[in-house]
Amino acid sequence: AYDALKRAPSPDDRWAWECIYPRPYAGAVRSLEAQHGLPRGLVYALMRQESAFDPVVVSSARAVGLMQLIPSTAESAAKELELEAFDTLALKSPEVNLKLGGFYIGKLLRTFQGSLPLAAAAYNAGPRAVSHWIEAGADHDTDLWVARIPYDETRTYVGRVLANLARYQWLEGGDDAVSMVPLEIPAGAETGLRLKVTGEGERGFRGGPPGDLYIFITVKPHELFERDGDDIVCEVPVSITQSALGAEIEVPTLFGKAKMKIPAGTQTHKMFRLRGKGLPNIRQHGQGDQFVRVVVETPTRLTSRQKELLEEFAHISGEQHNPISQGFFDKVKDMFGG
CATH class of the missing domain: 2.60.260.20 (Urease metallochaperone UreE, N-terminal domain)
Structure with a gap:
């Protein structure tokens, strides 16, 4: 089933993507995207990964609701938004949770100069940790930096959120919503081959050049x-x-x-x-x-004449014209002593 998510669905399979990547609270999400300049589908990508769209779920780290907000983070966001008399019990309200979560991810994007991988990592591990990791890996391309995130959970999280985002963007606009990159596949390419497209990765740190795009080839089975x-x-x-x-x-x-x-x-x-x-x-x-x-x-469905000829052939040939079967039965005789 996961292999089917590695490529755009056919018209007949689109319904499966719609089920796996639902888009609830459409009005509130569209409003947040416009208000905070969020990439289309990012709120859904986070919501799917954070809470699986459960508005009342509470994690072991006390993160609450659709966008899995820590109460202290939610309180800070509410203060910046000047929400009066905010109570953390309201985090189980989809409207309140989305409003605070949308504001927070927008702030992270501005903090990290629009970098989706960095903002997603900060949403999971906190902006302080990400800033520290940037200092330690400032000379790396973004894709390499993500691969070297020291927290296993955050490293996996970033990949899943970005994969969710790509699929939500495709559902929004089809092929036109996803940037196309010319790619020359060498003759003889096999499954697992990695191809690099220079300069088509995420934007670099602090205005640096973009990273590279790596594409892994999967060869479809052939009918012949x-x-x-x-x-x-x-x-x-x-x-x-x-x-x-x-x-x-x-x-x-x-x-x-x-x-x-x-x-x-x-x-x-x-x-x-x-x-x-x-x-x-x-x-x-x-x-x-x-x-x-x-x-x-x-052959099947033999005519009477064909059966007659085959029977005649069998009678004439005997065993001497069937070397494989003759050898097999000789071995059986030897095995049972006779």
């Missing part, structure tokens, strides 16, 4: 071909007569159709090699091969 390193494996069905008498057949390759001869007496699952028909090696020179696995098909 299986990959084995740089080699390709493909199963091709042949008839009994083709396998018995030999034939020249056409097989699919990555480069189009190719002719291949199968000798008389070919057994099912026999492998044939087509040299140079595999994938290029992306790390060194050379090209893989394609292996064709022959699968002999047994």
Whole structure:
């Protein structure tokens, strides 16, 4: 199920994203985004990660409500917003919790010059901790800085909030809401390959240059071909007569159709090699091969005449023309002594 969230949904699958990434309290959230200049979807991204949209949940650290506000943080925000007679019991009210949480994340974004990773980290661990980490890693790109956050919880939290945000933004505006980056995928790319796009990462610290974008490749399965390193494996069905008498057949390759001869007496699952028909090696020179696995098909729905001919063939051939089965039964006889 998680793999399905790594790519934009099809029209038929969009409903699943809508269920997994709900957008409650739409009016209040839109108002907060406009009031504090928040990126569209950020409040939802935080709310989903913080409380799973439970307005009355209280954490072990005493964080309360939709945006999981610590009472002392909420009191400070209420004072800056000049909310009269604020009571922390009101944090279980969605309206109050969203108002204070939206103000607080907006303040963090301003504090950290609009950096979403830094603001998200500060929301979880506090701005003082993040400021200390910045001093210790000021020469790192933002993505590297996130990877080196010393708190496991905060490091995971930042990644999840940003992933939530990307999906909420896609739900808001489709492909147009997500920046497209040109990417050249090298021939022979395999699952797990990491590609770097320079300068397309998060903005740098204190006005510095942006970091880099790293993209991990996942190769979708193919209906005909299986990959084995740089080699390709493909199963091709042949008839009994083709396998018995030999034939020249056409097989699919990555480069189009190719002719291949199968000798008389070919057994099912026999492998044939087509040299140079595999994938290029992306790390060194050379090209893989394609292996064709022959699968002999047994006919079904025989006519009376076909059955008659096969029975005649069986009568004439006996066992001497079936080397595999003859060898198998010889081994069985030896095993049981006779």
